[in-house]
Amino acid sequence: MKRIGLIAGSGRFPILFAEEAKRSGADVVALGIRGVTDPALDRIVSRIAYFKLGQIEKPLRFLKEFGITQAVMAGKVAHASLFGGVLPDLRAVKLLARLKDKRTDTILQAVAQEFAKEGIELLPSSTYLSHCLARSGVLTTRAPSPAESADIALGWKAAKALAGLDIGQSVVIQGGAIIAVEAMEGTDSAIARAAELARLHGREPALTVVKVAKPRQDVRFDLPVVGLETLKTLERCGVSALALEAGKTLIFDMEDFLRGAQKLKVAVTGIEDSAS
Numbered sequence: 001m002k003r004i005g006l007i008a009g010s011g012r013f014p015i016l017f018a019e020e021a022k023r024s025g026a027d028v029v030a031l032g033i034r035g036v037t038d039p040a041l042d043r044i045v046s047r048i049a050y051f052k053l054g055q056i057e058k059p060l061r062f063l064k065e066f067g068i069t070q071a072v073m074a075g076k077v078a079h080a081s082l083f084g085g086v087l088p089d090l091r092a093v094k095l096l097a098r099l100k101d102k103r104t105d106t107i108l109q110a111v112a113q114e115f116a117k118e119g120i121e122l123l124p125s126s127t128y129l130s131h132c133l134a135r136s137g138v139l140t141t142r143a144p145s146p147a148e149s150a151d152i153a154l155g156w157k158a159a160k161a162l163a164g165l166d167i168g169q170s171v172v173i174q175g176g177a178i179i180a181v182e183a184m185e186g187t188d189s190a191i192a193r194a195a196e197l198a199r200l201h202g203r204e205p206a207l208t209v210v211k212v213a214k215p216r217q218d219v220r221f222d223l224p225v226v227g228l229e230t231l232k233t234l235e236r237c238g239v240s241a242l243a244l245e246a247g248k249t250l251i252f253d254m255e256d257f258l259r260g261a262q263k264l265k266v267a268v269t270g271i272e273d274s275a276s
Contacts, residue, residue, distance in 0.1 A: 005068035006030040008037045009075025017074045018044040020128035029066045031059045054088035060118050070121050073221045103166040108221045124219040134270040136246035144267040148241040155210030163214040169224050170211045188233045195237035205238030213248035227252035231260045246270035
């Protein structure tokens with residue numbers, strides 16, 4: 001039986017990965033983060049150990065103990081947590097001292113190199129989940145209106161520029177104006193902020209959200225993700241259109257997600273990156 005490692009952050013991503021890996025006949029050995037990883041993962045994987053943010057040595061030893069040579073990173077760790085509550089071990093201290101900056105990509109790529117030194121290859125985070133990748137074209141019954149399409153075009157350019165700087169991957173637009181851009185707070189919070197700003201200016205939100213991958217996206221981590229929790233934000237914040245980068249955005253529970261979007265009359269579309 002194939003054995004694969006899982007480095008699990010928050011949300012449904014690690015759960016879905018573990019379920020699909022098991023369905024494909026793989027034995028999953030997981031690393032969790034206390035207070036971050038969903039405890040439900042314990043019942044799906046064959047073995048799990050919990051560690052603190054900033055630890056590298058102990059997690060590596062645990063995976064090597066079970067003969068893991070390939071692993072996947074799945075789930076979010078809040079970017080803001082890099083600025084507090086992290087007690088790095090000696091190996092992490094040395095790693096951080098070598099970095100040219102503290103951007104998320106820089107840190108994750110350095111961590112991947114540490115895993116590679118120990119003979120553990122990090123696989124694309126879409127492993128076992130390729131069926132969840134957004135398709136190109138209109139994904140709901142309703143297509144974006146001409147006004148929404150114009151907002152999507154504007155938002156795409158802005159989102160790609162921001163993603164290229166590793167700032168965020170989502171932009172919120174209404175009526176030809178960019179209302180909010182995602183930073184460390186995450187997509188849901190950026191959408192909520194946009195809705196609040198629209199209401200403060202006496203406008204009922206009719207927001208368009210564009211979510212993209214980074215121009216040189218490392219597919220091993222930080223792929224853009226939407227799911228059923230996202231739907232709640234779209235409804236609460238008055239989102240009328242959602243554009244996702246096709247082939248690089250994961251839609252969890254895709255059938256239920258698109259069915260829910262249609263009930264909310266949210267136009268969902270997948271866009272190919274012409275530069276890729």
